[in-house]
Amino acid sequence: xxxxxxxxxxxxxxxxxxxxxxxxxxxxxxxxxxxxxxxxxxxxxxxxxxxxxxxxxxxxxxxxxxxxxxxxxxxxxxxxxxxxxxxxxxxxxxxxxxxxxxxxxxxxxxxxxxxxxxxxxxxxxxxxxxxxxxxxxxxxxxxxxxxxxxxxxxxxxxxxxxxxxxxxxxxxxxxxxxxxxxxxxxxxxxxxxxxxxxxxxxxxxxxxxxxxxxxxxxxxxxxxxxxxxxxxxxxxxxxxxxxxxxxxxxxxxxxxxxxxxxxxxxxxxxxxxxxxxxxxxxxxxxxxxxxxxxxxxxxxxxxxxxxxxxxxxxxxxxxxxxxxxxxxxxxxxxxxxxxxxxxxxxxxxxxxxxxxxx
Ligand code: B12
Ligand code: SF4
Ligand code: SF4
Numbered sequence: 618x619x620x621x622x623x624x625x626x627x628x629x630x631x632x633x634x635x636x637x638x639x640x641x642x643x644x645x646x647x648x649x650x651x652x653x654x655x656x657x658x659x660x661x662x663x664x665x666x667x668x669x670x671x672x673x674x675x676x677x678x679x680x681x682x683x684x685x686x687x688x689x690x691x692x693x694x695x696x697x698x699x700x701x702x703x704x705x706x707x708x709x710x711x712x713x714x715x716x717x718x719x720x721x722x723x724x725x726x727x728x729x730x731x732x733x734x735x736x737x738x739x740x741x742x743x744x745x746x747x748x749x750x751x752x753x754x755x756x757x758x759x760x761x762x763x764x765x766x767x768x769x770x771x772x773x774x775x776x777x778x779x780x781x782x783x784x785x786x787x788x789x790x791x792x793x794x795x796x797x798x799x800x801x802x803x804x805x806x807x808x809x810x811x812x813x814x815x816x817x818x819x820x821x822x823x824x825x826x827x828x829x830x831x832x833x834x835x836x837x838x839x840x841x842x843x844x845x846x847x848x849x850x851x852x853x854x855x856x857x858x859x860x861x862x863x864x865x866x867x868x869x870x871x872x873x874x875x876x877x878x879x880x881x882x883x884x885x886x887x888x889x890x891x892x893x894x895x896x897x898x899x900x901x902x903x904x905x906x907x908x909x910x911x912x913x914x915x916x917x918x919x920x921x922x923x924x925x926x927x928x929x930x931x932x933x934x935x936x937x938x939x940x941x942x943x944x945x946x947x948x949x950x951x952x953x954x955x956x957x958x959x960x961x962x963x964x965x966x967x968x969x970x971x972x973x974x975x
Pocket of ligand 2: 751793794795796797798799805809810811812813836837838839840841
């Protein structure tokens with residue numbers, strides 16, 4: 618934990634504004650709402666004088682990208698293969714905030730993604746680390762594996778020294794990105810980021826971005842995992858955030874069979890639950906389409922009649938990649954009964970001679 622003054626991020630409003638103006642937030646309309654309050658703690662709470670930032674290590678053991686070598690299995694990002702961090706961090710922040718209030722009589726407010734707060738620039742100002750070229754906070758002790766939370770307080774606490782940038786000439790995170798989501802160092806176009814596409818994006822995923830998603834069905838760790846500063850990270854000790862081994866290496870074929878109830882049970886209490894079954898199945902079918910395993914075509918077939926157009930559309934796409942002849946044979950009859958424009962477009966894209974995502 619480190620402390621920043623409430624006025625320590627004067628460059629944040631302009632940078633947030635530029636990001637929003639460029640449309641890099643995609644459909645995250647909530648990033649536009651209350652933008653003044655997000656970029657300046659004093660706009661959110663007039664009395665705030667200091668911000669206590671918490672960084673919580675969530676490093677795992679071994680290679681975070683190991684699952685990418687198994688295209689018939691699901692890669693779920695490291696933060697999501699465990700209990701939702703928000704409650705755990707909030708609990709810790711509340712106990713510190715309680716001490717601040719009890720000892721100094723200060724007013725306190727605790728935030729973990731619950732209010733418009735720019736956690737990364739505040740954490741840099743407090744000296745927890747620096748925003749790397751991948752835009753995430755990197756620390757010399759924990760590499761890129763930190764989750765953040767904030768306490769705003771009326772107490773005038775002595776501020777810590779801000780951390781400076783230690784990226785140097787490195788650009789590993791920029792070069793590894795499978796969907797080319799960095800228009801420049803320190804700038805992320807969320808609309809191209811697999812984390813955004815698989816977690817936040819509500820609708821159909823553009824066909825040009827689907828191949829880059831590979832088997833990443835929830836979030837993406839590539840830019841974090843290649844950061845050389847990770848070599849100093851110790852694996853996380855917090856037992857309440859222990860990795861759930863049962864979520865590592867799940868078969869895509871098994872995930873394709875999830876109905877709503879089984880989806881909720883499997884991912885209960887984890888961040889994955891947030892997408893809901895339909896969006897998750899959309900992601901799973903993209904992974905199936907990317908797998909190159911013809912045997913997985915059978916897992917896409919039943920979803921051609923799924924009630925959700927999101928799922929149906931990606932079933933068509935996956936089948937078209939794994940078994941194009943079969944998909945083409947089914948297309949005429951399927952098109953007759955199909956009312957959803959996107960699903961119709963996916964069927965039409967299979968027609969020989971027209972552009973096909975594969
Ligand atoms: C919106 C959001 C997303 C969006 C957009 C990500 C983004 N980079 O903004 C999406 C859905 C893509 C996303 C993805 C992920 N997220 Co997220 N996300 C957030 C959220 C809610 C807001 C971030 C924000 O304010 N973005 C707006 C832009 C303007 O801010 P920015 O990236 O800081 O942009 C700065 C740079 O552009 C910089 N800049 C511009 N020009 C220049 C030039 C120079 C020289 C410099 C130095 C800087 C600079 O200035 C801007 C303002 O400071 C925060 C929680 C929070 N409340 O802060 C979590 C948060 C950032 N996410 C987090 C995580 C873990 C992830 C993922 C790793 C999850 C995953 N495994 O899939 C990925 C990482 C992807 C990536 N490379 O960023 C953590 C990161 C922890 C950390 N160590 O930093 C946070 C802090 C949540 C938390 N409480 O722990 N996320
Ligand atoms: S999380 Fe993945 S897709 Fe998003 S910027 Fe990083 S490497 Fe690219
Ligand atoms: S991979 Fe290199 S450029 Fe990217 S954040 Fe880490 S040190 Fe910086």
